[in-house]
Amino acid sequence: MWTADEIAQLCYEHYGSSLPKKGKPEPNHEWTLLAAVVKIQSPADQACDTHDKPLQVTKEVVSMGTGTKCIGQSKMRKSGDILNDSHAEIIARRSFQRYLLHQLQLAATLKEDSIFVLGTQKGLWKLRPDLIFVFFSSHTPCGDASIIPMLEFEDQPCCPVIRDWANNPSVEASSNLEAPGYERKCEDLGSPVTKKVKLEPGTAAKEVTNGAAHPHSLRKQEGDPISPGINSYNLTVEELAAVTRIAPDNAKVIDVYRTGAKCVPGEAGDSGKPGAAFHQVGLLRVKPGRGDRTRSMSCSDKMARWNVLGCQGALLMHFLEEPIYLSAVVIGKCPYSQEAMQRALIGRCQNLSALPKGFGVQELKILQSDLLFEQSRCAVQAKRADSPGRLVPCGAAISWSAVPEQPLDVTAGGFPQGTTKKTIGSLQARSQISKVELFRSFQKLLNRIARDKWPDSLRVQKLDTYQEYKEAASSYQEAWGTLRKQAFGSWIRNPPDYHQFK
Secondary structure (H helix, E strand, O other): OOOHHHHHHHHHHHHHHHOOOOOOOOOOOEEOOEEEEEEEEOOOOOOOOOOOOOOOOEEEEEEEEEOEEEOOHHHOOOOOOOOOEEEHHHHHHHHHHHHHHHHHHHHHHOOOOOOEEEOOOOOOEEEOOOEEEEEEEOOOOOOHHHOEEEEOOOOOOOOOOOOOOOOOOOOOOOOOOOOOOOOOHHHOOOOOOOEEEOOOOOOOEEEEEOOEEEEEOHHHHOOOOOOOOOOOOOOOHHHHHHOOOOOHHHOOEEEEEOOOOEEOOOOOOOOOOOHHHOOOOOOOEEOOOOOOOOOOEOHHHHHHHHHHHOOOHHHHHOOEOOOOOOOEEEEOOOOOOHHHHHHHHOHHHOOOOOOOOOOOOOOOEEEEOOOOOOOOHHHHHHHHOOOOOOOEEOOEEEEEEOOOOOOEEEEEOOEEOOOOOOOOOOHHHOOOOOHHHHHHHHHHHHHOOOHHHOOHHHHOOOOOOHHHHHHOOHHHHHHHHHHHHHOOOOOOOOOHHHHOOO
């Protein structure tokens, strides 16, 4: 059908051929992260894989994002014209929403083939049954999925832990967590935790995940979900380390790969103790700022939310009979733990109940590729050797969507690259994937559809602001309320006055 390496290679090739030099890292000086959504289409006459005839599929990148930054809360704007979060995963998802809006427009105007077909309810559409979407990221998402047990033969890429913790527990374990260039530093260097163990020719490979060896068959590479051996989303890392001490050559779990994401107010905090007990796992976290706290939840948290509510968001749910879910997540070569990914994206929400019709916690397939992104921190670090100057994250973010008009969007600091203070607030100073521009695209879609063909959710009351349209997506809001109540109660939400634009 398809493999993790095929998805990674397709994304890397698209990055090289379809994205311009503008917005990419400066060679030997900067690094970035890459994420994308890949559409996979299965032929209608081939229902499943067979031994003789593997399923032939068509793969296409439909959205892509790069980036490592997010803005502090003091820079947020009530006009919806700035990107609060420019991590690659979030840019790719917002670019995907732009693609979905365009496809809905094609479906509604009956101009061309679309990924959508008519649903059973008036004014609603659903995804064609021969299509699925796979999410790719060159690195494990920041936050809970990046808290990975480290074996004693591995090097911790993070800043050293302060050793007088016992005498001064209030001191941060690293005094430089929010220093320039650090935001995702702790998650982008070092040998992967998943180690391949070479066996005799003709035998299955093995992977060492979280310090324990597991059989690794070709079938799992192709898309089978891999169940974690230990359901530990509610364990501390100290407890997790205690049950994962068996490793090659008797290696022990002695530390964890660190995440720069901070625990949200209201959650139990990290201990900050040296070694494997540094982090508490399973918690909601916000992305770090540089002296100015952000209100952006970690990518692990956002991706877990997508796995319950879908990737389409509240606005697009007005036109959809069911959410648009990802079928699989593929991670590039980097420090990685299958069990941590499973916990962060699925495990924390797996006991949800009473979700509205169509919503549910998805059995997401989670895979890792052996292919390294050439502009990742690790790859650039290895190539630059003795190059002068410090290696820093690229300040720009690139958005690409499979749409006919202005598919590319390069931003810095949340605005299109080159924006000046004088032009902020103008149409030219808006990213194509900013809230206000996606809302504008949504309104254009509405204007192209006769009012009597609108879905009921848009006809029962007069709606005006972005907030009103979001709140009117009742099934989505009910599902979101259930998710917060049962699993993500400490989620940081922006005040309503940040959503009052028209």
